[in-house]
Amino acid sequence: AQSVSQHNHHVILSEAASLELGCNYSYGGTVNLFWYVQYPGQHLQLLLKYFSGDPLVKGIKGFEAEFIKSKFSFNLRKPSVQWSDTAEYFCAVIGTDKLIFGTGTRLQVFP
Amino acid sequence: NAGVTQTPKFQVLKTGQSMTLQCAQDMNHNSMYWYRQDPGMGLRLIYYSASEGTTDKGEVPNGYNVSRLNKREFSLRLESAAPSQTSVYFCASSNIAGVPYEQYFGPGTRLTVT
Numbered sequence: 001a002q003s004v005s006q007h008n009h010h011v012i013l014s015e016a017a018s019l020e021l022g023c024n025y026s027y028g029g030t031v032n033l034f035w036y037v038q039y040p041g042q043h044l045q046l047l048l049k050y051f052s053g054d055p056l057v058k059g060i061k062g063f064e065a066e067f068i069k070s071k072f073s074f075n076l077r078k079p080s081v082q083w084s085d086t087a088e089y090f091c092a093v094i095g096t097d098k099l100i101f102g103t104g105t106r107l108q109v110f111p
Numbered sequence: 112n113a114g115v116t117q118t119p120k121f122q123v124l125k126t127g128q129s130m131t132l133q134c135a136q137d138m139n140h141n142s143m144y145w146y147r148q149d150p151g152m153g154l155r156l157i158y159y160s161a162s163e164g165t166t167d168k169g170e171v172p173n174g175y176n177v178s179r180l181n182k183r184e185f186s187l188r189l190e191s192a193a194p195s196q197t198s199v200y201f202c203a204s205s206n207i208a209g210v211p212y213e214q215y216f217g218p219g220t221r222l223t224v225t
Contacts, residue, residue, distance in 0.1 A: 009151070032212070043201060043216040044154075090153060098144070098169065099214060103153035 002027040002095040006102035013081050013109050021076040021105050023065075023091030032094040033074040035065055036101075039087045047089070050074065061085070081109050113137055115217035117202050123223045124192040132187040132220050134202030142205045143185035144169075144214065145177060147198040154201065160185055192224045 003026040013019060025031060035047040048059025055067040065076045074091060086109045091102040115136045124130055136143065141162045146154040146169075156169030160179040174196060176188045185204075189196060199221050203214040 006153075034213070043218045044203075044214075045216070046213055049213060094212070098156055098159055101146075101154040103151060 002093055002100050004091050004093050004100055004102040006089075006091055006105050008105045009103070010106045011108070013107070015083055015109055015111055016080050017109075019076070019078040019081045019085070019107070021089055021091075021107070023074045023076065023102060024072050025074065025091075025093045026072065027093055027095070031067075033065075033067060034092040034099070035059065035063070035074075035076050036090045036092060037087050038090065038104075044090065047076070081107075083109050083111050085109050115202055115204055115215050117200075117217040117220050119220060120218065121221050123225065124189075125225055126193060128192050129188065129190050130192065130222075131189075132200055132202075132222075133184070134186065134217060135184045136202075136204040136215070137183065138204060138206065138215065139182070140204035140206045140215070141182070142207070143179065144203040144205075145175075145185070145187045146201045146203065147171065147196075148201060148219075149198050157187065157200075192222075194224045196222065197224045198222060 005024045007022050033050045036044040037047045038044045048057050050057045050067045058064050088104045088106050090104045092099045118133045144159040145157040155171045158177040160166045163182045178186045199219050201219050202217040205214045
């Protein structure tokens with residue numbers, strides 16, 4: 001069965017620090033991958049998605065992710081975080097007929 | 112467009128009580144989903160409806176029932192609430208029948224069962 005792992009459960013950074021959140025998936029076929037963000041008290045919103053083509057995907061708010069097929073990874077990056085990036089981040093992969101979410105990474109950014 | 116709407120936003124139930132969570136979308140999406148979100152467990156799929164007239168179990172369906180009332184509406188029912196069902200419930204929809212591409216989420220319902 002397909003699965004998604006997010007090994008960083010809680011990340012604490014200062015503003016302007018660089019961010020990389022790990023995401024690994026288990027599905028060996030064609031994959032479609034997503035990163036969602038959930039700001040405190042809000043619902044999930046799509047940050048970026050990968051279906052095919054350029055493995056470096058640009059999303060909203062300066063986020064990007066790189067699909068590395070050989071490593072089964074789709075890590076999320078941002079060169080310089082802001083306090084407003086404090087949120088929970090979820091990686092997801094399309095399974096047979098539904099999205100499979102990772103357990104999430106809580107990011108706290110301090111001024 | 113309101114997107115995906117959910118009612119109620121908050122609810123407190125006693126063990127054994129029943130209730131229905133309502134979800135509606137105005138984006139003409141074919142597929143709709145119910146998730147629950149618990150600390151440290153991410154989002155887990157309860158039930159989904161790939162298209163109007165169909166429903167399927169997700170990862171954690173026990174204790175829940177669903178109804179796809181029409182293309183817009185997808186309700187989740189708890190027949191006899193249990194404390195283990197204390198959670199935040201999210202409804203979502205997507206625009207390709209049977210293929211869960213980008214999903215749009217509602218604001219959530221925070222349910223407490225005492």
